[in-house]
Amino acid sequence: MSDHGHGDKPFLAHHFEDEDHQFDSGKLGIWAFLVTEVLFFSGLFCAYAIYRSMHPDVFQYAAQALDTKLGAINTSVLILSSLTAAWAVRNAQLGQKKALCLNLAITIACAFGFMGIKYLEYSHKIHLGIIPGNSTEQYLDGAFGEPKAEQVAFVVPQEGEGEEQHAAGGEHADDAAHAEGGGQDHAHELAPWNDPAVDGIQKQNLAIFFAIYYCMTGLHGIHVLLGIVVLVWLLSRALRGHFTPTYYGPIDFAALYWHLVDLIWIYLFPLLYLIN
Amino acid sequence: MKFGALSLSLVLAAGIAGGVTLAAEPTSSEAAAPAPAAPAQDVDALIAQYNSKARAQALEAGESYTYREFSNEERGWIREGAEAKRAAAVDGLIAEYNAGLSGMPARVFTDEEKFWIAMALDPAEVESVYEGHTAIPTGNPNKVLYMEAGELQKPIESDPQYGTPPAAQNTAPLAEELDPALRPSLWVPVAASETAEEVDAMFNFIMYINYFFAALIAVLMVVFCVKYRRRPGVRADQSITHNTPLEIFWSVVPTILVAIMFWGGYKTFLDLRTSPPDAMQIYVKARQWGWDFTYQNGVETAGEFHVPANTPIEMVMTSNDVLHSFHLPAFRQKSDVLPNRYTKVWFDSGEPRTYRVYCSEYCGTGHSNMYSKLVVEPREDYEAWLKKEGNWMVGPDGEYKEPLEIGKLTYVRRGCNACHSIDGKHGTGPTFAGLWGLERRFDAAGDNKRIADEDYIRQSITDPHSQLVYPYGKNMSIYDPMLPEPQIIGMIEYIKSLADVPRDADAW
Amino acid sequence: MTQVDVPVIAPDRPVQHLDHNYINHSKGILSWLLTLDHKRIGLMYLAGISASFFLGGLFAMAIRLELFAPGMQFMSAEQYNQVFTLHGAVMVFLFIIPGIPAALGNVVLPLMLGAKDVAFPRLNLGSFYLWISGAGFFVYTLLTKGLDTGWTFYTPYSTTGNNTAVISATFGVFLLGFSSIFTGLNFLVTIHKMRPPGMTWHKLPLFLWGMYGTAIMQILATPVLGITLLLLIMESTLGIGIFDPNKGGDPVLYQHFFWFYSHPAVYIMILPAMAVISEVIAAFSRKHIFGYRxxxxxxxxxxxxxxxxxxxxxxxxxxxxLATLIFSAITFSIAIPSAIKVFNWLATLYKGSVALNTPMLYALEFIWLFTIGGLTGLFLAVLSTDVALHDTYFVVAHFHYVMVGGTLFAFFAGLHYWWPKMTGKMYSETSSRLGSIVAFIGFNLAFFPQFIMGSRGMPRRYADYKPDFELFHQLSSVGTAILGVGLAIVAYSLVRSLFSGKKAPANPWGSATIEWECPSPPPHHNFDHPPAATDPYDMERVEWNEEVGGYVPVQGYRPVVHH
Amino acid sequence: MTATDHAAHGDHHEDHHALPLWMLVGTWGALMGLTLLTVFSAQFDLGAFDLPIAMGIATIKAMLVLLIFMHLGFDKGFHSLLIFGSLLFVFLFISFTLMDRGQYQGDITVKDSEKLLSD
Structure with a gap:
């Protein structure tokens, strides 16, 4: 038997008996892979659970810095992309090439949209001085301690004003002015944290909240980026007409991966954005 | 060349042979010669002959000496006899020495006597004395002798004059290793408390079960392999594929055994973890690489701690930097020591003895040197010791000592010596020798530099990471709480006094 | 076990050797580096892990030489700490974990299933290259800056100071972890989907059961190591503070994370070893394995x-x-399955036809060493005695008995057992047996004294020690030297067989599992048609044939129906 | 291929059937509704119920994605076993660690330790 024993079926590997055999193996493989993904994220969820149970107040306070609206929009975007991914599988199963390509394209577009909004959120935070790591603490000093005119402060999200602008327009030229103003204006709302008696530990724990926030959303974001790469590759194959009702495994597997990414976000959203 | 016990016995033989002069080291064949029963009446004379000759010539010539060739047999007798004599005499010597240290006028000891006193110390410490350190090598202030160029010199600059002489117990042997009445079993060291005995009971229970199963499995394996070895024409019995009752039996029996072990172990574990309410608390701060102890009355000690006998003691521990572990084998006690959290171990101190404390959680370069000594002593001795420890910066006259003396003591007590040498050798941190007035560079190019003066030293103590001498890293623990003022001044004075000591080329 | 009446297709004289096999299937270095053939990937893994083992062994020798006497001999304490760290990390991550699954498993597992390859050959090659890059990062760490954290990377030691080596080393381990995950995933799918007709779950050879259990652990546990190390890297580079007590983090949390992976990892190391032993004991007793289920x-x-x-x-x-109570209780429950295995192996010997060929010798040594390792584990599972023994040489001795005495000896058992299949050459029984016995003696001398000094209080990871432990350290060092000599003999014997060993028949030992039905070494495609599977321990299925110098299937044999 | 004709292929092919469009779109609608619900419920302070409600809604959403978008409801049982089994291990991991962490005393600050030592 030669290396390419299945001449009529270009995508059937030699060591499988038939396409169903190959599909079943691939499906089991991707599910096993999803299991490793679940466990991979579990470490972060565990860290989150530990620190939230230790410092519920800190988490509640810190979560105010996250923009619920952007989070909700991003959730919707991901759910839409999940729908189109599932739809794409259906198209592939039914041999609808055009619809398949369209659905894949929409999924990719949603993924880019998600990352774009994520970028806005990140850049806004970094602009405010909330960055992961060593220096967070010193910035938080400015943010939560004595509000200084030259130092940007934490913004407690206010209804409307400003935030939507960032979300929609992506113009953050006015961020600094806005943030400064916000810090000054709302300094009184941060009162408990300005108490000199409550320094040190709470600020450290705030830093840990943001560390966890960045790790969780960052790792999730990396998965979205990987998903984009895979989906673009599949789109190019779909355009070349590789997929048939008997050979559509890659579409199905990539969609499963994409749903898992969505699924993780479904948990991240309330855990990070909806603490009150 | 350092082969532990072997070299120790070499040193012992050499020491006796030559008094204090070690220039002529006997070879191992001489020292290790078998010693048949000696004619007792001759030995004293033999020793006298051996010693006097050697001494006389060494003193006269001031160089290596020769003496009558003694036979191997004679050497054996001499050694045995000398050892017996020493054992009898050395206790008295130590008592006398210590009495002198604690304030009474001390008589002048001969070098030989000092040698013998040293021999009764912890052998490891004696050995490090012999390794050629030129100064106080460790955190223990009980090094009474030091060597230079392989030769025994003189006592450390007068402990009496510092006012913190090694306490009497420092010269007592560690219970675990030297006291022949307390020889450990093959497996475990001497159990120092009742809880430790409970642990040992479980240890032995498991050990007997292990002996049984190991023997059973070995015997079955060998018997089967021999009895059913492959022979032509003999086939294996294929009918035996399983036997459910047998398999259930050998699943259930181990289950029962481990259940017993689990329960017994858990009960004793609770005893180990639950300290009696009346336990005396000692606060412990672990650092890289040493132990600091704080007593309830605020007295701080380093490296060594004393407790009253027959008292439950609770150690309340935290770490200054990384993870450490407080390990007291004799009490079967251990707990990790963590930064930012207190952990506790307790033990019933029992009879007056001396124990070794290890750090058993890996903590970096000095991990294997992070010992401490626990001295259990009668309450009145303990109280006297505590009083003395509390006043280590105060001289016999009731006044603060000279800053230089405080500095020298601080260097040892605060563990500076773990990383910073005073003999010019390159270590984990820069050496103190010749440091004073030196230009310190904080980068490779030397763009960022500073002269080592009072300000520099002070800042290096209070905020060491603010000025890291190239190429050293952030190894120094930021000591918290920081040194009190007199000790900082003392360190400045001490470093000043070392300005003229030459430093090695590779010690930056 | 009820036996379905399956006629066994047994040709009169099965093919013993092929001129054209997987080794000479195609030529050139690229045909190896880019191969998708599981057997070639297995051989490349074998070369890689052998090199790692040699490296780790050199570190071990250096450690024992340094510890021969109290005081520092030829290393500084810093150097010692780096050497023991590299010994541990290289041995654990580069040798023991991938050892049996990746090297032997890759060659044998598809053959045992009668499959042409693993389910995902490209992924298989990918995980090999992940292994290579992970190993590369390790060597890089080794050559550039010393790593001195111990293989466990405990915080905060690993994240404070100037431990830049931690970043490259942990990234290496991260890659190695994914290599391990993909191997496990591949094997899981292969065992599920590529079984031949007739091979039900209860006719799966025990090696495959062991590999299946290993795959489960690799898939479930290793990702947690991945995330732990990512967090550690974040901690070292950015200082995110999750594990750093100075920033409000919790170093014990790191230990939870680390051991959630690394305890299963211990079984990732030993389960494949047990799987090999089950095969070898049955084969050389020529008897059905006892208590298969x-x-x-x-x-x-x-x-x-x-x-x-x-x-x-x-x-x-x-x-x-509370947590110690629960964990201690569950720890004991895991002792029972291990005990069952040992008893079942012994019962397999009973009324067998035992031949002490080299693999069997290793298997018997394994039983002894694993028994000691397992029994001494009881001291560490019991809470009260563990407090005294934790982090002493007792622990060092215990896990060396399990990991080296267990996994390494089982690895050698498997290597010698499948050597004829992998290379087509027979090794010399005399020299291999000699090597095995010398290594066994050396091993016991090296590690048994460590139990004694450990229970007397000698802490592990000490660059120096007090003279009262000298005797035991010296015995241990001497034992290590003997172990080294033994391993050198083993290596010599195997390497020599490649050049002057006689040709191996298809089935030299008389085993009944499927991999022995194809010629030695197997052709590129393993089997033209998936062979029908029967009871893998039905040893009567094959018998000695003088003419071919090996075992051949019995013609027209109908298996005995038990029950 | 529709849901009805998969039987003709035998059980080997049971995961090949395409989901009807109404089911996909309906699931999407439900997910969006639940998202709005969870954002809405977060506006109110429900005290101890906050987290369970948010997690409950998230879990319902997750099940919808798993069972319908990911076909798990129509797929081989072993795949469900895999994914739910892995969740069991995640649960064990997190709960054991939380349980252990919950038993510790709170962290000490530098100040606390100084105070304790000076007492």
Whole structure:
């Protein structure tokens, strides 16, 4: 038997008996892979659970810095992309090439949209001085301690004003002015944290909240980026007409991966954005 | 060349042979010669002959000496006899020495006597004395002798004059290793408390079960392999594929055994973890690489701690930097020591003895040197010791000592010596020798530099990471709480006094 | 076991050797580097892990030489710390974990299933290259800056100071972890989907049961190591503070994370070893394995239980009393399946026809060493004695008995057992047996004294020690030297067989599993048609044939129906 | 291929059937509704119920994605076993660690330790 024993079926590997055999193996493989993904994220969820149970107040306070609206929009975007991914599988199963390509394209577009909004959120935070790591603490000093005119402060999200602008327009030229103003204006709302008696530990724990926030959303974001790469590759194959009702495994597997990414976000959203 | 016990016995033989002069080291064949029963009446004379000759010539010539060739047999007798004599005499010597240290006028000891006193110390410490350190090598202030160029010199600059002489117990042997009445079993060291005995009971229970199963499995394996070895024409019995009752039996029996072990172990574990309410608390701060102890009355000690006998003691521990572990084998006690959290171990101190404390959680370069000594002593001795420890910066006259003396003591007590040498050798941190007035560079190019003066030293103590001498890293623990003022001044004075000591080329 | 009446297709004289086999299938270095053939990938893994083992062994020798006497001999304390760290990390991550699954498993597993390849050959090659890059990062760490954290990378030591080596080393381990995950995933799918007709779960050879359990653990546990190390890297580079007590983090949390992986990892190391031993004991007793189902189920139960006992590494790390109670109790439950296996192996010898060929010699040595390792584990599972013994040489001796005495000896058992199949050459029994016995003696001399000094209080990871432990350290060092000599003899014997060994028949030992039905070495495609599977331990299925110098299937043989 | 004709292929092919469009779109609608619900419920302070409600809604959403978008409801049982089994291990991991962490005393600050030592 030669290396390419299945001449009529270009995508059937030699060591499988038939396409169903190959599909079943691939499906089991991707599910096993999803299991490793679940466990991979579990470490972060565990860290989150530990620190939230230790410092519920800190988490509640810190979560105010996250923009619920952007989070909700991003959730919707991901759910839409999940729908189109599932739809794409259906198209592939039914041999609808055009619809398949369209659905894949929409999924990719949603993924880019998600990352774009994520970028806005990140850049806004970094602009405010909330960055992961060593220096967070010193910035938080400015943010939560004595509000200084030259130092940007934490913004407690206010209804409307400003935030939507960032979300929609992506113009953050006015961020600094806005943030400064916000810090000054709302300094009184941060009162408990300005108490000199409550320094040190709470600020450290705030830093840990943001560390966890960045790790969780960052790792999730990396998965979205990987998903984009895979989906673009599949789109190019779909355009070349590789997929048939008997050979559509890659579409199905990539969609499963994409749903898992969505699924993780479904948990991240309330855990990070909806603490009150 | 350092082969532990072997070299120790070499040193012992050499020491006796030559008094204090070690220039002529006997070879191992001489020292290790078998010693048949000696004619007792001759030995004293033999020793006298051996010693006097050697001494006389060494003193006269001031160089290596020769003496009558003694036979191997004679050497054996001499050694045995000398050892017996020493054992009898050395206790008295130590008592006398210590009495002198604690304030009474001390008589002048001969070098030989000092040698013998040293021999009764912890052998490891004696050995490090012999390794050629030129100064106080460790955190223990009980090094009474030091060597230079392989030769025994003189006592450390007068402990009496510092006012913190090694306490009497420092010269007592560690219970675990030297006291022949307390020889450990093959497996475990001497159990120092009742809880430790409970642990040992479980240890032995498991050990007997292990002996049984190991023997059973070995015997079955060998018997089967021999009895059913492959022979032509003999086939294996294929009918035996399983036997459910047998398999259930050998699943259930181990289950029962481990259940017993689990329960017994858990009960004793609770005893180990639950300290009696009346336990005396000692606060412990672990650092890289040493132990600091704080007593309830605020007295701080380093490296060594004393407790009253027959008292439950609770150690309340935290770490200054990384993870450490407080390990007291004799009490079967251990707990990790963590930064930012207190952990506790307790033990019933029992009879007056001396124990070794290890750090058993890996903590970096000095991990294997992070010992401490626990001295259990009668309450009145303990109280006297505590009083003395509390006043280590105060001289016999009731006044603060000279800053230089405080500095020298601080260097040892605060563990500076773990990383910073005073003999010019390159270590984990820069050496103190010749440091004073030196230009310190904080980068490779030397763009960022500073002269080592009072300000520099002070800042290096209070905020060491603010000025890291190239190429050293952030190894120094930021000591918290920081040194009190007199000790900082003392360190400045001490470093000043070392300005003229030459430093090695590779010690930056 | 009820036997379905399957006619066995047994040709008169099965093919013993082929002129054209997988080794000479195609030529050139690229045909190896880019191969998708599981057997070639297995051989490349074998070369890689052998090199790692040699490297780790050199470090071990350096450690024992340094510890021959109290005082520092030829290393500084810093150097010693780096050497023991590299010894541990290289041996664990580069040798023991991939050893049996990746090297032997890759060659044997598809053959045992009668399959043409593993389910995902490209992924298989990918995981090999992940292994290579992970190993590369390790060597890089080794050559550039010393790593001195111990293989466990405990915080805060690993994240404070100037431990830049931690970043490259942990990134290496991260890659190695994914290599391990993909191997496990591949094997899981292969065992599920590529079984030949007739091979039900209860006719799966026990090696495959062991590999299946291993795959479960690799898939479930290793990702947690991945995330732990990513967090560690973040901690070292950015200082995110999750594990750093100075920033409000919790170093014990790191230990929870680490051991959630690393305890199952211990079983990732030993379960494949047990799997090899089950095959070897049955083959050289020429007898049906005793208690097949118990052994099979115990593999899976060990795999699942292994996730629930990680806390026993932390009894003295300020773990709460409640947690110690639970973890200690579950730890004991995992002792039972291990005990069952040992008893079943012994019962397999009973009324067998035992031949002491080299693999069998290793298997018997394994039983002894694993028994000691397992029994001494009881001291460490019991809470009260563990407090005294934790982090002493007792622990060092215990895990060396399990990991080296267990896994390494089983690895050699498997290597010698499948050597004829892999290379087509027979090794010399005399020199291999000699090497095995010398290594066994050396091993016991090296590690048994460590139990004694450990229970007397000698802490592990000490660059120096007090003279009262000198005797034991010296015995241990001498033993290590003897072990080294033994291993050198083993290596010599195997390498020599490649050049002057006689040709191996298809089935030199008389085993009944499927991999022995194809010629030695196998052709590129393994089998033209998936062979029908029967009971893998039905040794009567094959018999000695003088003419071919090996075992051949009995013609027209109908298997005995038990029950 | 529709849901009805998969039987003709035998059980080997049971995961090949395409989901009807109404089911996909309906699931999407439900997910969006639940998202709005969870954002809405977060506006109110429900005290101890906050987290369980948010997690409950998230879990319902997750099940919808798993069972319908990911076909798990129509797929081989072993795949469900895999994914739910892995969740069991995640649960064990997190709960054991939380349980242990819950037993510790709170962290001490530098100040606390100084105070304790000076007492």
């Amino acid at each position: 118990m052994i099979a189920y115990s593999s899976v139960s060990i795999a699942l239980l292994s996730f629930l006992v990680w806390g026993h590494h932390m009894f003295v790390s300020s773990e709460s009393t």
